[in-house]
Amino acid sequence: MDLLKWMIRAHEENTKWQNSFSSFSPHPSMEVGDEAFAAVFHDFTKRLEKNYPFFHPSYAGHMVRPPHFAATIGYLATMLVNPNNHAFDGGPATVEMEREVVAQLSAMFGFDTSLGHLTTSGTIANLEALYVARELRPGQGVAFSEEAHFTHSRMCRVLGVEGHEVRADRHGRMDVEALEELLRTRQIGTVVLTAGTTGLGAVDPIHDVLALRERYDIRIHVDAAYGGFFTLLQGSGTAEALPPEPWQAISRCDSVVVDPHKHGLQPYGCGAVLFNDPAVDRFYDHDSPYTYCAPAEFNPGETSLECSRSGAAAAALWLTFQVLPPTPSGLGQVLGAGRRAALDWATRIRSSEALELYQEPELDIVTYFPAVRPASMRLVDETSARMLESGARDADPVFLSTLKVRSDALVSRHPGVTADAPEARIIRSVLMKPEFEDFVPRLHDRLEALAFSQTTFR
Numbered sequence: 058m059d060l061l062k063w064m065i066r067a068h069e070e071n072t073k074w075q076n077s078f079s080s081f082s083p084h085p086s087m088e089v090g091d092e093a094f095a096a097v098f099h100d101f102t103k104r105l106e107k108n109y110p111f112f113h114p115s116y117a118g119h120m121v122r123p124p125h126f127a128a129t130i131g132y133l134a135t136m137l138v139n140p141n142n143h144a145f146d147g148g149p150a151t152v153e154m155e156r157e158v159v160a161q162l163s164a165m166f167g168f169d170t171s172l173g174h175l176t177t178s179g180t181i182a183n184l185e186a187l188y189v190a191r192e193l194r195p196g197q198g199v200a201f202s203e204e205a206h207f208t209h210s211r212m213c214r215v216l217g218v219e220g221h222e223v224r225a226d227r228h229g230r231m232d233v234e235a236l237e238e239l240l241r242t243r244q245i246g247t248v249v250l251t252a253g254t255t256g257l258g259a260v261d262p263i264h265d266v267l268a269l270r271e272r273y274d275i276r277i278h279v280d281a282a283y284g285g286f287f288t289l290l291q292g293s294g295t296a297e298a299l300p301p302e303p304w305q306a307i308s309r310c311d312s313v314v315v316d317p318h319k320h321g322l323q324p325y326g327c328g329a330v331l332f333n334d335p336a337v338d339r340f341y342d343h344d345s346p347y348t349y350c351a352p353a354e355f356n357p358g359e360t361s362l363e364c365s366r367s368g369a370a371a372a373a374l375w376l377t378f379q380v381l382p383p384t385p386s387g388l389g390q391v392l393g394a395g396r397r398a399a400l401d402w403a404t405r406i407r408s409s410e411a412l413e414l415y416q417e418p419e420l421d422i423v424t425y426f427p428a429v430r431p432a433s434m435r436l437v438d439e440t441s442a443r444m445l446e447s448g449a450r451d452a453d454p455v456f457l458s459t460l461k462v463r464s465d466a467l468v469s470r471h472p473g474v475t476a477d478a479p480e481a482r483i484i485r486s487v488l489m490k491p492e493f494e495d496f497v498p499r500l501h502d503r504l505e506a507l508a509f510s511q512t513t514f515r
């Protein structure tokens with residue numbers, strides 16, 4: 058698609074719309090000369106060059122990628138208007154779009170109702186879910202796995218509730234036995250399960266924990282900020298298909314969070330929280346003297362802890378979903394390619410002399426480390442870090458990220474590694490661009506070469 062053509066079209070449409078109102082003169086106080094702007098723009102673009110090439114498949118590090126073309130155009134066209142979805146009168150068009158995308162996200166998870174809204178981030182979305190949980194389970198604690206996102210314990214402190222960390226198993230999933238032990242103490246009101254951990258992409262056994270809900274009277278919140286859209290791959294018959302049980306169980310959980318700004322191809326500023334029971338809207342007071350609300354219809358902004366929210370973010374997601382809906386044949390195809398790339402790379406690493414697979418990729422995150430000799434935590438750590446640095450400096454660069462793992466976690470997966478340090482950095486690559494499917498052979502060769510170029514080797 059021709060981005061420039063549609064940028065121009067977006068601008069033209071905005072101008073046409075503006076011209077449908079009576080004309081007025083722009084105020085001189087905000088005027089900037091073309092020449093003056095050219096100079097600062099030059100410096101500005103120079104500064105932006107400092108970024109890593111998130112768009113390129115040689116960037117195989119964190120969960121970052123540019124938005125989809127439709128998201129860029131949707132955001133840009135709407136930003137020229139700059140609606141605020143805090144209430145209906147802040148952005149009548151984009152509030153409607155928000156309602157529709159929230160309904161699409163709800164349907165994706167199998168929720169019958171669609172009480173939910175977009176948020177600025179997954180962190181805020183999780184905070185809202187935990188806030189509602191606290192109101193419904195006053196005085197009780199929140200349990201999450203040790204592999205859960207770090208912001209859960211932080212938000213528990215913000216909310217004044219006790220956070221309890223639950224051991225993870227050898228796959229990085231919450232250990233259900235350890236959870237049940239904790240539940241028997243009757244201190245826990247809410248369990249947070251992660252559908253796709255940020256570090257390893259592990260999916261907690263949501264279906265198994267759901268079976269404990271009645272016995273221990275717990276609420277279940279699913280943090281699917283990173284992994285949520287992978288629900289589109291549940292099924293069988295293809296290499297990339299995922300076991301459906303945990304994904305199907307989400308439909309019966311109390312709340313779920315997903316980040317369209319991760320796998321939904323959106324620019325930053327787009328998370329979402331969804332509640333199964335629409336009656337939780339009573340925990341959001343929205344009584345303000347300066348907002349007018351269309352009373353008849355539900356307005357997402359009225360059940361949000363945040364006030365101002367970007368209407369452009371809702372519009373970008375709406376436009377993206379028109380061309381790539383959150384269905385197996387739509388966005389599912391994008392995620393499927395990344396998942397196949399992860400499986401392919403894992404196979405290559407398993408038969409590599411230079412690299413060791415840390416664990417099987419469950420979604421599209423591949424974790425691995427150099428097969429150093431002697432195999433020790435300390436040497437794995439140093440070599441991984443050196444590979445990261447020299448990869449980025451190379452003439453044909455690769456950009457990676459590291460993951461800190463504890464010695465018990467590493468040794469339980471790789472008993473041959475000596476635990477001479479409490480933790481080690483390994484390498485982590487999130488393959489969130491479908492282009493990785495073609496690029497993995499090259500990436501693998503680059504990584505092997507990087508590992509071989511380090512001094513100590515088997």
Ligand SMILES: *Cc1c(COP(=O)(O)O)cnc(C)c1O
Pocket residue numbers: 177178179180181183206208251253254255280281282283284316328
């Ligand atoms: C990214 C992530 C978060 C935090 O979301 P932000 O949008 O970065 O605030 C929370 N939980 C999980 C599992 C994540 O991957």
